[in-house]
Amino acid sequence: MTVSRTQLESPYMEWAKLHSAAPVNLATSAVAAFPLAELPLKMEDLALNVHGSYGYPPLQERLAQYAGVDPECVVAAPGTSMANYLAMAATFEPGDDVLFERPTYEPMLSTARFLGAEIHRFERRAEEGFRVDPEEIRRRITPRTRLIVLANLHNPTSALTSEDDLRAIGEIARQVGARVLVDEVYLEGLYARRPPVACRLGPEFITTSSLTKAFGLGGLRCGWILAEPSLARRIWRIRDLHDVNSAHPAERISVVVFDHLDRLASRAQSLLEANRPLVHRFLDEHPEMATLRPEFGTVLALRAPGGDADAFCTHLRERYETSVVPGRFFDMPDSFRLGIGDDTAALREGLARLAAAVRDFSNRDA
Numbered sequence: 001m002t003v004s005r006t007q008l009e010s011p012y013m014e015w016a017k018l019h020s021a022a023p024v025n026l027a028t029s030a031v032a033a034f035p036l037a038e039l040p041l042k043m044e045d046l047a048l049n050v051h052g053s054y055g056y057p058p059l060q061e062r063l064a065q066y067a068g069v070d071p072e073c074v075v076a077a078p079g080t081s082m083a084n085y086l087a088m089a090a091t092f093e094p095g096d097d098v099l100f101e102r103p104t105y106e107p108m109l110s111t112a113r114f115l116g117a118e119i120h121r122f123e124r125r126a127e128e129g130f131r132v133d134p135e136e137i138r139r140r141i142t143p144r145t146r147l148i149v150l151a152n153l154h155n156p157t158s159a160l161t162s163e164d165d166l167r168a169i170g171e172i173a174r175q176v177g178a179r180v181l182v183d184e185v186y187l188e189g190l191y192a193r194r195p196p197v198a199c200r201l202g203p204e205f206i207t208t209s210s211l212t213k214a215f216g217l218g219g220l221r222c223g224w225i226l227a228e229p230s231l232a233r234r235i236w237r238i239r240d241l242h243d244v245n246s247a248h249p250a251e252r253i254s255v256v257v258f259d260h261l262d263r264l265a266s267r268a269q270s271l272l273e274a275n276r277p278l279v280h281r282f283l284d285e286h287p288e289m290a291t292l293r294p295e296f297g298t299v300l301a302l303r304a305p306g307g308d309a310d311a312f313c314t315h316l317r318e319r320y321e322t323s324v325v326p327g328r329f330f331d332m333p334d335s336f337r338l339g340i341g342d343d344t345a346a347l348r349e350g351l352a353r354l355a356a357a358v359r360d361f362s363n364r365d366a
């Protein structure tokens with residue numbers, strides 16, 4: 001069979017790697033990087049090689065315990081990005097229907113296209129707080145739908161999907177034999193208030209996640225997939241085609257991280273608790289820009305003045321050396337994404353520059 005790779009790139013990833021850096025960077029979606037030196041880690045804790053198996057057992061155990069699932073449901077993966085790729089590769093064939101939220105995080109959509117999905121969309125509407133409406137999914141699903149994809153928390157709005165809505169979506173998926181992939185990388189940012197992983201709601205659910213966003217550990221690439229055991233085994237076999245093992249020093253560090261996760265969580269929480277009031281004050285002063293006012297998460301979507309986010313983002317960067325993510329990467333060309341997890345001083349400076357940019361961008365033709 002010949003498979004045509006219709007989309008071979010991710011416009012967002014290219015932008016993030018080549019164009020997002022700026023003296024004031026509000027484009028990042030993670031909390032500020034956790035300093036490795038603060039981990040009680042010695043050189044002797046690291047090792048280069050481990051006898052091959054499906055996952056490093058001490059890490060498998062910690063991931064399973066953290067997620068509240070059996071270790072045989074856990075597939076380790078290099079970040080949520082690769083976790084999403086593997087989960088998709090395991091759940092549909094080229095030409096199958098895949099039902100995607102809109103707005104969405106572009107690399108997930110591009111991954112599905114790359115794997116040959118026939119993409120269908122369901123809407124998350126601003127006037128409904130970007131909620132996932134199960135009835136909308138019921139209207140859009142087809143007998144050929146093999147996978148429904150959403151992010152919880154939503155990227156870019158941080159909308160939370162309730163367990164009731166997830167259960168209703170699972171029920172709809174089950175009727176056509178589809179699975180539900182829930183990217184929970186931002187859900188980790190609820191810390192102690194994190195609801196049960198979607199994978200625990202039924203065998204049709206797959207959870208993907210990582211330590212990237214909520215703990216500031218993107219460089220560790222500690223990601224995972226949670227799925228019912230037979231699907232998890234299938235995903236491990238697909239991973240065999242891509243990389244033999246995870247980098248073992250990173251697995252060792254990940255184990256130490258899980259053993260001290262409370263410390264990382266409280267550091268990240270304090271940062272977000274200091275930052276959120278600054279963002280809320282900005283929204284109070286710019287109510288016309290607010291879409292959702294999330295109580296958790298590390299990002300939010302703001303409406304751009306004038307409704308052309310590309311033009312506003314260019315102005316913000318050129319005049320104020322400040323970057324945010326243009327909404328076109330999330331199907332929201334009138335908005336942009338603001339990251340709120342950086343150091344408080346950097347966020348305060350960034351919001352001041354944003355306010356100034358809004359002022360003179362709005363007055364530019366006056």
Ligand SMILES: Cc1ncc(COP(=O)(O)O)c(C=O)c1O
Nearest residue numbers: 079080081105151155183210212
């Ligand atoms: C919804 C979503 N999934 C996955 C990722 C990538 O996460 P990771 O660094 O764990 O690969 C991102 C990063 O922006 C994201 O927004």
